[in-house]
Amino acid sequence: MAFQYWISKKQPQKNKLLSLRGGYHGDTFAAMSVCDPQNGMHHIFNQVLPEHYFAPKPQTAFDQPFKKGDIAEFKAILEAHHQQIAAVILEPIVQGAGGMHFYSPDYLRQVRALCSEHNILLIADEIATGFGRTGKLFACEWAEISPDIICLGKSLTGGYMTLAATLCSDEVSQGICEGEAGCFMHGPTFMGNPLACSVANASIDLLLSQDWQANVKRIEATFSAELEAFKPLESVATTRCMGAIAVIEMKQAVNLAEIQKKFVAQGLWVRPFGKLVYLMPPFIITDKQIKKLMKGVYEVLSELQEI
């Protein structure tokens, strides 16, 4: 969408993206090319992926005062290359599979301002954060900003069917349609699958018909209280929680094959990656179930400590 928008605007040289290190956007080729080029699983494809720009991972944590200079390199890249950059793509507030990193809304606010100043579209990948996961319906709301394009998936159907959606502003859609092509030139066979769309509508209605904010706050409060027990563990570096996301960051990478068997023996399905043991349960989880989950995770992680 971003590329076609700039082709329509007679600026086809705007054919690069800028993303953040530590980001994760998926496994198709264009998506792989904007994932963190080092820490992800895609480096073996480096020779075949298109090259884009990367700014450092935001350093200021979600609840910290903004560190001066955190946005400096991002700004320098935009200033130097804005004529080639079609869009910035990032995961707002929570970088998910690239490190479960929660960063400052001030950073995001400044990104929005810089994109507007330099005539660059902002793409918010809310595939993991969308539909209440961080405590806001969309994570962009923490910074009170609107992206030009937003990517949705995962919770769009509550996980019941596969569906993703890419939404854009009127400016982007009109820009695309006013170009030579006249419409958006991209569409796979199963696009807009009616059954999946119907499931998505039902899931969104269900979410919005209840006090989901209070529910996510309840999950957050129970997670936060339960995470306290992990802090004294020798093998744990740090813990964090935001909305319905809990993260236990270990000092060393865990052995996935081994640890997963132990989780299963506890009756749990947890899939850590690297040093990160993270939990993103469905919102129907009860406090009792969260406690069972955290107790099982604690048993497994405290066993690691004894090795």
Ligand SMILES: Cc1ncc(COP(=O)(O)O)c(C=O)c1O
């Ligand atoms: C933020 C983010 N973007 C994109 C994706 C990729 O989505 P999909 O696997 O549906 O292509 C993921 C999946 O984990 C994600 O977390």
